[in-house]
Amino acid sequence: MIVSNALKHICIATSILMMGSTVAFAADAGQATSSAVNVRKEANTDADVVGKIDKGSEYTVVGQNGDWYQISYEGADAFVSADYFELTKTDAVVTADNVNIRKAPSTSGESVGKLGEGEAVEVTGQSGDWYRISYNGESAYVSKDYISGDLLTKVTAVASEAVETAGQDIENTYGVVTASTGLKLRKEASTISTVLAVLPYGTEVNVDRVGQEWVRVITDGGEKGYVSAEFLSVRKGERTSRFNDSSKGAEVVSYAKQFLGTPYVWGGTNLSKGVDCSGFVYAVMKNFGITLNRSSYDMANNGVAVSKSELQAGDLVFFNGGGNSRISHVGIYMGDGNYIHSTDGAAYGVTITALNSGYSANTYVAARRVVR
Known part of the structure; x- marks a missing residue:
């Protein structure tokens, strides 16, 4: 059977390396799902604890051994229970030609590009029947029907930015932060995405896209990112000073x-x-x-x-x-x-x-x- 060069590359990169019963992978990464998660010397609960990790820091995943992830920790390989660790990034390959890349996880989402069979992609999450990928520095979505990879089923589920409410006019729309402790502005529509800034309570921002769970906003400084819809009051009309009423x-x-x-x-x-x-x-x-x-x-x-x-x-x-x-x-x-x-x-x-x-x-x- 003839295999494309790109597909060969993926197959080689994700081949099984015999290290006991550990399966090794190419360029995968993940993070803890809570605070003070034990990192152990071996893949079992009786093994020595060599350190602890907290949610928010990403670690390279070098393999998997049963219910344990093998990660690179302080220059050495160590293990973290899959119960307290999630995969946030994994390599995959496209299995068909002319696969649509969409802005939102829906067949009605705008197509922003195409992928060919054998192309390598970096998957950063899954939302329903769609995988979220990195495309030209932004998040986009591809149907699960056309993507293959060893760890795809384990990549973290993400809340999509959601398709814009049908017919919603976002002209002259702004938002006001209602979280008393501030609201995190993230690079992507996910709680594990990079935090670009923390917007103080009462901050006004321009609204670029409205979803059920996430709102894409633009700050007065021109920075674009996503905030939780739960803590942003979306308003219509001319902006007024939030703190001068x-x-x-x-x-x-x-x-x-x-x-x-x-x-x-x-x-x-x-x-x-x-x-x-x-x-x-x-x-x-x-x-x-x-x-x-x-x-x-x-x-x-x-x-x-x-x-x-x-x-x-x-x-x-x-x-x-x-x-x-x-x-x-x-x-x-x-x-x-x-x-x-x-x-x-x-x-x-x-x-x-x-x-x-x-x-x-x-x-x-x-x-x-x-x-x-």
Whole structure:
């Protein structure tokens, strides 16, 4: 039987090398599926642990031995259980001529190229009846019917970027990051893809493509990538500054003032029965669909920093106990130099205090803008 040169190359590269019962492969790679996964000297649970690996770092896969992957670890071969390790990249070969390469895992996806029989491809994931491949530096998809390889069935399943919603017009569409701890911008539509940047809470980005699980966006710096659709609020119309909505801030203050006199209760979040300082802020902001970290110390990581001279209604203001102590108190700036907060001090309960007087002036630390 005549075999093309490309196919011969693949066959030779993936040939079986006799190393005990280990099958060796060409240019495969993978990563741990959780943290602190044991790397062992031999392919069994009784073997010595030579190190640990965490999800996010890619390792070359040099073989497979039963339910174990043999990887290159710190210059030597070692083994990781397949229960805690997944294949993220493997070589394969095309088995037919004129095979369509598509932008999305669907026969309705736009064709961006063709593959010929015997061509080598790098498969980076599988989605339903499709394999995701690297093509001209971007992700694309090929039907599983036309790809062959030793480890294809083991390559990790990925959430596809999804076909754009039928008829959806994405002109004048932008997105706002809603994840309080920031949102990872990835090179490809996959949780194992390279992280290009972390977009802070409230960041606005231009939307290039909308899918059910992933949205392709373009940052103001011109960087294109994918973010989880779960943590991006997609909006139509002209972009406005996500962190300069003074009218919404005024709404927040008006709502917060309804609860003046609510007693201070440690750990409380009930605006009518009792709240502590962070519980008060947490509950007020939750009413406006803004989810914050629960403690004042952790809440200082939400939103974006704003200087004291640029405070506007709805901004969060933070204080410490004096000296070098950590943040221990938070309130909501009202405008006109005042803030509303819940205190267990002399004023006890939800009250209004001047920002530049006494204790407040001496213990002020920072401000964050979270109003959307």
